[in-house]
Amino acid sequence: IAGITQAPTSQILAAGRRMTLRCTQDMRHNAMYWYRQDLGLGLRLIHYSNTAGTTGKGEVPDGYSVSRANTDDFPLTLASAVPSQTSVYFCASSETETDTQYFGPGTRLTVL
Amino acid sequence: GQSLEQPSEVTAVEGAIVQINCTYQTSGFYGLSWYQQHDGGAPTFLSYNGLDGLEETGRFSSFLSRSDSYGYLLLQELQMKDSASYFCAVRSAGNNRKLIWGLGTSLAVNP
Numbered sequence: 034i035a036g037i038t039q040a041p042t043s044q045i046l047a048a049g050r051r052m053t054l055r056c057t058q059d060m061r062h063n064a065m066y067w068y069r070q071d072l073g074l075g076l077r078l079i080h081y082s083n084t085a086g087t088t089g090k091g092e093v094p095d096g097y098s099v100s101r102a103n104t105d106d107f108p109l110t111l112a113s114a115v116p117s118q119t120s121v122y123f124c125a126s127s128e129t130e131t132d133t134q135y136f137g138p139g140t141r142l143t144v145l
Numbered sequence: 146g147q148s149l150e151q152p153s154e155v156t157a158v159e160g161a162i163v164q165i166n167c168t169y170q171t172s173g174f175y176g177l178s179w180y181q182q183h184d185g186g187a188p189t190f191l192s193y194n195g196l197d198g199l200e201e202t203g204r205f206s207s208f209l210s211r212s213d214s215y216g217y218l219l220l221q222e223l224q225m226k227d228s229a230s231y232f233c234a235v236r237s238a239g240n241n242r243k244l245i246w247g248l249g250t251s252l253a254v255n256p
Contacts, residue, residue: 091243
């Protein structure tokens with residue numbers, strides 16, 4: 034692994050289903066982030082974690098949850114997906130909370 | 146509120162110079178960053194300005210004026226591969242020091 038990986042690459046999901054997007058980094062960065070990107074709305078922060086064991090809410094946290102059990106992994110869970118959660122999801126990490134952010138390749142999620 | 150403004154689209158020709166402006170309104174300020182994103186790809190870091198002035202990295206330069214709450218990204222000797230979206234992002238105290246992102250400028254470089 035080099036950098037940040039995300040899985041799956043894309044997913045079509047029925048509304049009401051539970052879904053976990055995976056994110057793993059091997060750079061030993063302390064801070065990690067989840068963004069969603071929608072046309073015309075840019076990048077919006079969903080949740081973040083400044084260090085393992087801590088998480089915080091971003092701009093659009095409703096309907097999403099995260100956990101940070103260790104430094105490398107930062108999964109994003111949609112407990113009950115809705116069509117408005119159709120988006121491209123990017124995971125990012127940075128050495129500290131104020132450093133340059135490095136992005137994973139993204140997950141394209143469609144909720145029908 | 147906190148906001149960033151940048152043009153939605155810019156068009157230029159190969160070999161030209163283009164400037165993408167970004168104005169911001171935030172509570173507290175810790176720096177202006179620029180990211181590039183090609184269609185279907187992930188954002189990648191281009192440059193950072195924490196203090197006033199010009200930062201140069203190859204064909205790309207970025208400028209900041211904190212007194213004017215303004216910055217720009219300058220791309221010189223444009224190449225077709227520079228066609229992408231460019232995002233400015235500001236780190237502010239009012240957002241728990243997390244990045245606030247502009248909506249992006251789509252740059253089209255034509256032959």
